[in-house]
Amino acid sequence: MGNFTPVSGLIGGLLIGLAVALMMLLNGRIAGVSSIVGGLVTPKSGDTAWRVAFVVGLLLGAQAFILAVGGQTPVDVLASPLGILMGGLLVGFGTCMGSGCTSGHGLCGIARFSRRSIVATAVFFGVAMVTVFLARHVF
Amino acid sequence: MASGVLRTLGALGCGIVFGLGLAISGMMNPAKVIGFLDVAGDWDPTLALVMGGALLIAVPAYRVILKRRRPVLSGGFSLPAGEKLDAPLIWGSALFGVGWGLVGFCPGPAVAAIVTALPAVLGFVAAMIVGMALHAWFSGELTRRKGSSGDTVPSPR
Numbered sequence: 001m002g003n004f005t006p007v008s009g010l011i012g013g014l015l016i017g018l019a020v021a022l023m024m025l026l027n028g029r030i031a032g033v034s035s036i037v038g039g040l041v042t043p044k045s046g047d048t049a050w051r052v053a054f055v056v057g058l059l060l061g062a063q064a065f066i067l068a069v070g071g072q073t074p075v076d077v078l079a080s081p082l083g084i085l086m087g088g089l090l091v092g093f094g095t096c097m098g099s100g101c102t103s104g105h106g107l108c109g110i111a112r113f114s115r116r117s118i119v120a121t122a123v124f125f126g127v128a129m130v131t132v133f134l135a136r137h138v139f
Numbered sequence: 140m141a142s143g144v145l146r147t148l149g150a151l152g153c154g155i156v157f158g159l160g161l162a163i164s165g166m167m168n169p170a171k172v173i174g175f176l177d178v179a180g181d182w183d184p185t186l187a188l189v190m191g192g193a194l195l196i197a198v199p200a201y202r203v204i205l206k207r208r209r210p211v212l213s214g215g216f217s218l219p220a221g222e223k224l225d226a227p228l229i230w231g232s233a234l235f236g237v238g239w240g241l242v243g244f245c246p247g248p249a250v251a252a253i254v255t256a257l258p259a260v261l262g263f264v265a266a267m268i269v270g271m272a273l274h275a276w277f278s279g280e281l282t283r284r285k286g287s288s289g290d291t292v293p294s295p296r
Contacts, residue, residue: 010192012162012164013191015159015163016156016157017160017196019156019160020193022149022153030219031153033247034245034246037271053150054153054154057153058158061161061162062161064159066254077170077263078170083242086238087237087239088242088264088270089238090241092270094235097230101235102246102247112205116219119224119232120229124236126236128239129178130236130240131236135241
């Protein structure tokens with residue numbers, strides 16, 4: 001467990017929880033990134049400005065952190081170019097088909113004890129763990 | 140009109156806090172996410188603390204907020220209806236799990252990591268958007284065919 005960073009993990013998690021709570025309190029919306037971005041891929045009139053604003057906010061928040069720590073943060077993508085494209089396609093298609101991702105199901109859905117979200121979260125965590133096991137230790 | 144502007148600003152603020160949290164937590168780094176998913180390797184439990192920390196706030200906050208008649212800036216709550224465990228939920232989540240395991244990016248961290256301008260990140264997000272568009276096209280085709288064959292089964296979404 002040499003890479004464990006409990007303090008920054010917990011602080012970051014608390015902030016994400018705060019963002020999820022504020023989104024419900026202010027806008028009455030689930031802060032699920034795949035549905036927010038997915039709604040921009042199939043845009044409906046009058047329903048795009050807040051989605052764009054949320055995405056811009058994500059970028060601003062991440063950029064603010066990078067500036068605060070001196071201009072760089074580790075983002076190590078270990079997959080091959082083909083793996084990256086396959087992974088991206090599967091994440092995009094799968095989250096739309098399953099109506100949510102780690103934030104929508106894993107945080108917002110579990111926070112309101114949705115049965116669908118609890119099952120979805122168990123499935124994508126389980127499948128991701130098996131995928132990593134096969135990719136790293138079998139093939 | 141004015142409340143529309145406020146909702147946009149609200150979403151911007153939530154996005155900023157969300158992006159800041161993602162970056163601080165280290166989850167923008169796919170290697171760290173894989174470190175959690177790789178239970179048979181040098182296991183890194185950080186992701187569990189990120190989810191736990193977020194739920195520590197979100198669970199009690201939702202309990203209080205969802206008792207309100209309406210949100211502060213909007214006429215009502217937009218919550219997913221239905222609790223049915225259907226095939227698209229299971230299969231979609233499974234496909235997402237494969238992609239997540241392959242790269243270590245889920246949608247939030249991938250979008251936030253666009254600021255690094257790394258080709259790998261941009262390629263992943265572009266492929267993700269193509270995947271979303273493919274799903275929209277696919278489910279549209281499916282509904283169209285069901286409609287034209289006189290099938291009355293409603294589309295899953």
